[in-house]
Amino acid sequence: MSFRIERAVTAHVDAICAIERTAVQMFREHPVWPFYKAISIPPEQLEEAIQRGLVWVALDDESNEPVGFVWLDTEHGGDVIGIAEIDVLPAYSRRGIGAALLEHACDWARAAGYRRVDLGTLADVPWNAPFYAKHGFVTVNKWDAAFAYARDRDRENGFPDALRVFMSRRLSLPAADEWTVWPAPAKLNLFLRITGRREDGYHELQTVFRLLDWGDEIRLRTRDDGEIHRLTGVPGVPAETDWLVHAATLLRTHAGVRAGVDIEVEKRIPMGSGLGGGSSDAATALVALNHLWKCGLSADELAELGRQLGADVPVFVRGRSAWATGIGEHIKPITLPKRWYAVLDPHEHVSTETLFQASELTRNAPPATISSFASGETLENAFEPIVRARHPRVAAALDWLGGHGHARLSGSGGCVFLETATIEQAEAVARRCPASFTAWVVEGVGLSPLHRALSRHGATG
Template sequence: MAVDPAPADGWSSWPAPAKLNLFLRIPRRRPDGYHELQTVFRMLDWGDTVRLRSRDDGIVRRVGASVAGVAEADDLLVRAAGLLQSEANSRQGADISVEKRIPAGAGFGGGSSNAATVLRALDRLWGLNLGVDRLAALGLRLGADVPVFVRGENAWAEGVGEVLTPVALPPAWYVLVDPGVHAATAALFQAPELTRNAAPATISDFVSGAGLGNAFEPVLRRREPAVEAAFAALARIGTPRLTGSGSGCFVEFATRESAEAALAALPSSLKAWVAAGAARSPLLEALEGNAVIGDS
């Protein structure tokens, strides 16, 4: 991705990477109805691209295609920009569009990552300099997964997913599968068979390679035949896991070559691809360059 300090048409492009949850446990349900989680977020070097163009009239508008069925006012991209405007008392506006690659409802974090990219990039473009902590707090108002994308580091997470401890993860490549099921997170959290009293894990447990699992996996595999079929196919190439509370599945490999060989062994009917794990979010690389990231 090349650096273009002054795109001719005023647009700039920013990465909005996907994520994986390498495990997900629910130790308890809080009295307020929210669930305490434990997970590790892994950033991927693959995802959506958010395009932004500043306006001086205070209007925030979505340009181009949108996620089917999502009204402009409800779109996390638009809501993130509006929240930033309100927090900073800014009179600036923005045109916003997104090139979608991350499937919706699959647990790869597309909407949350898009929102975080809008917060970080418009903070830069509007010259607000609110700081990462303040932006992460704004992100939490949009969704529990937004803060980890705002901070951009692989992290051990607790609370509802917002209490983050950066962790160093080794290089890895992943075969990802989208079974085509839009998992409804709210409904899954209410599932009577969901395990909500798992023994709390520690970072040491994770580092030791303990199989910590994903609380939503048995629920989705029983309820969704397409998810069960994806797991059966992936079991032929490795140990499949579920990401987040979505339907997306993955298998981890140590090298790109082994991941690509495994991908080639899967049925062609499966929507599958390879993505690399990132040491940190590609968005941070874009922000730390002293220029706006262009399209080329």
């Protein structure tokens, strides 16, 4: 039997839950059984982890069905990542599938700049602690402050503490000629008002950019020959027009760099959706390559290069949820409460340029204030009436979501969203989403995942 490891997709959720249910039967005779019997993987949490690219499956090459999986957990924070779960169907054990999954996850974590992988397991089960020990994990003092988070979670779950052992494996940073992995987060515009038009046709606006803990994944590997190659790309976007390539080329020229780069992208942010995917990809290329190529450009210089690429690029370069004015380039970081979002994709490409040209667009709105936004008084999006009139599918998505709370359009659309105070509320809305739309749940963040990655990779900027 041969197998391959791939990123899990939403369609794998049921199979993964079934693998876990089958694998747990191996503990029937173990004192931990009453606990394991009572809990199982929450499918919604698994789906969110899959959408964030944190789950991989081992697929049987013949059946193409998952026979094992590994799930990483970023809750530890800083440069530490956790293994939330790893399971292989008992019928497929002793074929190296578990080891391959473990190595795959550790390789990804290393490329993403993580310096340590932690896990909690059972000391006395041969396929638990001894298996991890064979793969470079060492048992740590479980009372160490670094494991307080894991101990708390065990306590919340009622896991019998005496059976638990925590293990860690150190990871080295990728060498200069190895692949590195960088996030390109999406954004939502929590409101958008147009206050004027400049002589060059660009519009003066006010908006709040909320960065999300979800987005595209960019892989970069520097080259000595100065060439910029996009190896896997954005469907429907040729390399010559890809913002990633534009950003890399602009930085290389501006900073007089001799090196080049290989680029791969895993596109998750729908294009032309108002979630800023192209702009964020460009910002990630600028910020990550500034580090990898050792250009030494300041955040101001990078943001200015970003502005030359597009109005939305600077906020992603700065990496903070922000109040923005000008054409979107004057950015003031803003502290927003912890919130989740149910985001709906009506599968409608909306042209930003066409909307900005619409005759019915309100271009002379009075300026709003941060306090009018914070009080909930200013939450409108100037594009919404026009998008509603021109794009019935987006209107239908707004109407459906509006049945659950205050539905909003992001940027020029077509994605729409609803803000909630708890993850469960967002999940409850996403669960009921009609099949004609795609819904998912994302968390808003203050600091961009790109900048967290930059710190992990040892940069200060």
